[in-house]
Structure formats: structure tokens, C-alpha cells
Amino acid sequence: MIRPDRADTLHAPLQVLDQRSRDIFQRIVESYLNDGEPVGSRNLSRLLPLSLSPATIRNVMSDLEHLGLVYSPHISAGRMPTQLGLRFFVDAFMEVSDLPADERSSIEHQVRAAGQNNSVEHVLTEASQILSGLSRGAGLVLATKAEGALKHIEFVRLDPTRALAVMVTQSGDVENRVLDLPAGVTSSQLIEASNFLNAHIHGKTLAEARNQIATLQEETRQALDSLSQHLVEQGLAVWSGASGDQQTRLIVRGRSNLLENISAQDDLERLRLLFDDLETKEGMIQLLDLAEAGSGVRIFIGSENKLFSLSGSSLVVAPYRDSEQRVIGALGVIGPTRLNYARIVPMVDYTASLVSRLLRG
Incomplete structure (x- = not known):
């Protein structure tokens, strides 16, 4: 389902870390994904199942920082995962389970209801809206301009x-x-x-x-x-006469979700640049290429791809296909790097497969 795009660069940290270090690293990342804040040694000592002193935990955190997996946003703060640390966590620790039955049922009901009027545009717009609502990020659908009968x-x-x-x-x-x-x-x-x-x-x-x-x-x-x-x-x-024009269309719903936790002007500017890039022809082609290059759901964190390097956003994206298994579009979720990847990956995967089945008739 997931293509671990940078798994080959992460074998060394996995081999170096002992079980205690892995536990501490995992708790740091999970805490960050939950509330977006750095976590200190005293709080970690309460979160860990093992009885470790704050001093011991600080030593381990220092080792993790040396490996480039965590960092301290300022001197007196706790630690947060770096972009490399988030990739390491996604590839080595994250467990992806099936989408809960109630969410599967809700997605299927809404997508099929949108398809009752036989409008592809309506189906894709609804899929974007669904992903936005469930993820609290921005739902994105990219559709190629295929010639129908x-x-x-x-x-x-x-x-x-x-x-x-x-x-x-x-x-x-x-x-x-x-x-x-x-x-x-x-x-x-x-x-x-x-x-x-x-x-x-x-x-x-x-x-x-x-x-x-x-x-x-x-x-x-x-x-x-x-x-x-x-x-x-x-x-x-x-x-x-219009066939040489833009042959893809972009549907984005829930942009306001990305603004909820943003206050700094530079963060707002990065988001503006993100959507400006997306809505150019080159940006949409890049996005489709990202999805088409993998066989299933792909995760891009921060600057791992050029399209998101300025905004620092993360993307979870999957292709959808026609009856001949050709990629005809992509859908996914854009959000901050502290997305709940384990929850969003099966959500994107299921929605893409459902849209594929519906468009194949």
C-alpha cells in the first residue's frame, strides 16, 4: 500500500538504536503528531512504560539528536522530530490498519450518492470534500482530461x-x-x-x-x-481547439483547515506559494507524476518533493485508474507535517479504490 520512498536511507538509524532508544523516539513522535509541541524528559518519563530517570532520557534524546532524528526548537525546550525523523517513523514504526467500518461506509455512501447523476465532476468534488472533512486537512483531487465517448x-x-x-x-x-x-x-x-x-x-x-x-x-x-x-x-x-490547453483540472476542498493552526505571516505566505504552485500546469503534472510513480499510497513529508519544499507541507496521495488500469488522476490529503499518517493512509487508499471502481462503471 505504502511506498517507503526513503527507506533505503534509514537502515543505519534502525540498526544503531536499541529498544530503549526506539521507545523514546516513538513517544517523541507520537506526542508531536498529537499536539504539535516538543516533549521534555520529565513528560517522557511519565509516558514511557519503563521506569527511566529524566537524566537517562535526556542522554538518549541527545543521541537521537546526533542522528538527526529529533531537534530542540530552542534551548530550554524538549525535542520534536525532524523531517528525517518523521520519515524514519513512518517507514519503520507506523502501523497502518484497515479503515474503520463506519468510515468506510460513510465514504462509500457519499461517493456513490455523488455518482447517481452520472457526473464525474460531482464524484471527484465529493471525494475531495470527504477527504478534507475526515482528515481536517485539504482534500485534493487531480483529474486528467480524458476523452469520453x-x-x-x-x-x-x-x-x-x-x-x-x-x-x-x-x-x-x-x-x-x-x-x-x-x-x-x-x-x-x-x-x-x-x-x-x-x-x-x-x-x-x-x-x-x-x-x-x-x-x-x-x-x-x-x-x-x-x-x-x-x-x-x-x-x-x-x-x-481547446485540446492543447490545460488537460488536467485540480479540485481542492478544505483550504481553511490548513489555516487553523497558523499565525505567523511567513507560514501564511508558504501556504499561498503551495497553492500557487499546485494550480500551475507544471505543478499539477508533478502531482500526477508523484502518484503514478508508485503502485499505491505514497507519503511525502515536507521538502521530500520539490512541489512542497517551500510550504513544508506533507502529502498523502494515491492514483485512481480506469478500466484498463491506466492512471487517470490522483487524490489525497495535504496538511502539516504532523498529519495522522496512520489514519489518513487507509482513508486515501480506500477512497482512491472506490473512485476507480465507480468511474469504471
């Missing part, structure tokens, strides 16, 4: 010089484009052009429909007058 195209006149071209796919997605009408086009010609297109495009992708109409040029000329023929060509071109 066409069901229907219609032209609806808006005024004497413009019409709305409406394209419906067999999966229920609806896209609208406004196009300019040639001078003199009548309502009957709009209907004639729609009927001709629908007779030839049903079940084909947009690219296949364009090729089909191109091979039927002579038939098109014979079946339609010049204005109606122009409408047919323009009706397909209004979508194909």
Missing part, C-alpha cells in the same frame, strides 16, 4: 449571431461552448447540423468524431448546405 451534440441559438454548442458524453458529462454563427443561419439549419453530427458521432471520442467527419467530406457536402456544413465543422472545432 460522445452521446449527443446540440446547437442552441443564443441570439442572431451566437449559439451554444452543447456536448454530452455517454458518462453524463456536459460541456458547453459559445460559437459565432455564420450570417443567415436559420433555426432549421442548427437542427440539421445537430442531426447530422449525432448520426455519425455516437459512441466515438472527439478525435474519432473529427476523423469520421473528415472522411465523410463529400457526403457532408451532399447532405448539407454550406451554412449547415460550416456549423458541423465549427461544432467539432470549438472543442478540438
Whole structure:
């Protein structure tokens, strides 16, 4: 399920630490994940099952700091895990269990309810909202712009010089484009052009429909007058003209969750940079590549990937796939480095598998 991206760099600490050091390190990380605060030796002595003096614990904490696994935010404070320490904890100590039955049921009910109107966009938006609500982070869904099979195209006149071209796919997605009408086009010609297109495009992708109409040029000329023929060509071109544009879309819900524990202006600026990066074409491609490179859920902590290096955020992400097992998108949770990884990993994994099954029909 999880790809331990940096497990190869962590064998040395695991071999060096004795059981007592591992116990103390684990308690430091668990305390940090719970409340985000450094923990001192006196508090640790109360948390540990073994009876150890604060002095002994301080010596162990010093050794952990020397290994780069913990640090002290200031001289009189206790210890917190470093980014390396969090990665070490995730790879060596974290136990991931199955998602609780009530959460599985809740996620499935909400996602399936969103899919009842056959809108892929609705399903993905709901998945993002669910992940945000359950994680108290930001839920994120990245979807590629896959060409679906066409069901229907219609032209609806808006005024004497413009019409709305409406394209419906067999999966229920609806896209609208406004196009300019040639001078003199009548309502009957709009209907004639729609009927001709629908007779030839049903079940084909947009690219296949364009090729089909191109091979039927002579038939098109014979079946339609010049204005109606122009409408047919323009009706397909209004979508194909956008094919070189952004072919991915990003859905983020729960951004406000990331602001709850932030007060410093520099932290706010880092979050702004994060979302600016995400919403660029390069950022979305990077995000999809991160998910596609692994077979299941992947965890990125802080600066482990370039996209999150400035914000210091963590990402738990998984791909979702079509019926041919091709990655067609990714979903996950963005949050602070003290995410509850053990809880969020199965949540993301289950939601991704559910969305995959639903989109495959």
C-alpha cells in the first residue's frame, strides 16, 4: 500500500538504536503528531512504560539528536522530530490498519450518492470534500482530461449571431461552448447540423468524431448546405481547439483547515506559494507524476518533493485508474507535517479504490 520512498536511507538509524532508544523516539513522535509541541524528559518519563530517570532520557534524546532524528526548537525546550525523523517513523514504526467500518461506509455512501447523476465532476468534488472533512486537512483531487465517448451534440441559438454548442458524453458529462454563427443561419439549419453530427458521432471520442467527419467530406457536402456544413465543422472545432490547453483540472476542498493552526505571516505566505504552485500546469503534472510513480499510497513529508519544499507541507496521495488500469488522476490529503499518517493512509487508499471502481462503471 505504502511506498517507503526513503527507506533505503534509514537502515543505519534502525540498526544503531536499541529498544530503549526506539521507545523514546516513538513517544517523541507520537506526542508531536498529537499536539504539535516538543516533549521534555520529565513528560517522557511519565509516558514511557519503563521506569527511566529524566537524566537517562535526556542522554538518549541527545543521541537521537546526533542522528538527526529529533531537534530542540530552542534551548530550554524538549525535542520534536525532524523531517528525517518523521520519515524514519513512518517507514519503520507506523502501523497502518484497515479503515474503520463506519468510515468506510460513510465514504462509500457519499461517493456513490455523488455518482447517481452520472457526473464525474460531482464524484471527484465529493471525494475531495470527504477527504478534507475526515482528515481536517485539504482534500485534493487531480483529474486528467480524458476523452469520453460522445452521446449527443446540440446547437442552441443564443441570439442572431451566437449559439451554444452543447456536448454530452455517454458518462453524463456536459460541456458547453459559445460559437459565432455564420450570417443567415436559420433555426432549421442548427437542427440539421445537430442531426447530422449525432448520426455519425455516437459512441466515438472527439478525435474519432473529427476523423469520421473528415472522411465523410463529400457526403457532408451532399447532405448539407454550406451554412449547415460550416456549423458541423465549427461544432467539432470549438472543442478540438481547446485540446492543447490545460488537460488536467485540480479540485481542492478544505483550504481553511490548513489555516487553523497558523499565525505567523511567513507560514501564511508558504501556504499561498503551495497553492500557487499546485494550480500551475507544471505543478499539477508533478502531482500526477508523484502518484503514478508508485503502485499505491505514497507519503511525502515536507521538502521530500520539490512541489512542497517551500510550504513544508506533507502529502498523502494515491492514483485512481480506469478500466484498463491506466492512471487517470490522483487524490489525497495535504496538511502539516504532523498529519495522522496512520489514519489518513487507509482513508486515501480506500477512497482512491472506490473512485476507480465507480468511474469504471
